[in-house]
Amino acid sequence: MIAVALWIGFAAVGLGTIFCLIRLWLGPDAVDRALALDTLVVNAVALIMLLGIAQATAIHFEAALLIAMLGFVGTVAFCKFMLRGDVIE
C-alpha cells in the first residue's frame, strides 16, 4: 500500500515540478521566476523525502535540509538584488 502511494506521490510531485518549470519559462517578470525557483526547491525537498521513504534510509535528510537552506538563502538574495540592485551593501 505504501509502495502505491509512493508511486502516486512521485508522479504528483514530478508533475508539480514540471508546472514550476513552465512558470519559470513563461514568467512575465523576474519576481515570477524567483517564486518559481523557490517552489522548485520545495518540490525537490519533497521528492528527496519520498525517495528516503522509498529506500527506507535516513541518509537523504541532510541533503534535503541543505537544499532547503540554499533555496531560502538564494530566494532572499534574489529579492535583495531586485530591491536594491545589490545583495550585500
Add this chain to the structure above:
Amino acid sequence: MTSEVLIFLGEALVAALILAGSFFMIVGSFGLLRLPTLMQRLHAPTKATTLGVGGILIASMLFFLFTNGWVSVHELLITLFLFLTAPVTAYMLAKAHLHRAKAEPELPPTGRPVGWATFDPVASDPDPDSGLRPAGEDQRPLDTI
C-alpha cells in the same frame, strides 16, 4: 487487536499522509502555473506547498517510527526550517513585486518620517572608514530611521 491489523493501520496512515501531501504539492504548483496575477500566484505555493511538505514529512516520521521503532528528528528540523522561512520568502517576494510594479508615489505612505527604504540611493562607493552610507544630503539622523 492483532498485530496484522496494527501494521495495516500504520501503513494506511503513512499512505494517506503521503497522498494528502502530494495532493497539496500539486495544488500549490498548479496554482503557481494557472493563477492570473503575481499576488495570487504568491499565495498558492507558499501555503499549499508547505502543507504538502508537512504532510510528507509527517509520513516519513511515522514510517521510520513504525519500521525502526525510534523517532527521527531530522524531519522536524526540515519542517521547522520550512515553516520559518516560507513567510519570510513570501514577504521578500511581495516587497520586490511592489518595488518593481509601482512607482514611488503610488505606494501607500509608511506613516513615519522616512519613506520606503528601498528607494533610498544605493551606497555605490562607500567609504569603509565612515560606514556604509555615503556622506551628503541623503544622510539622515539615526533616530528617524
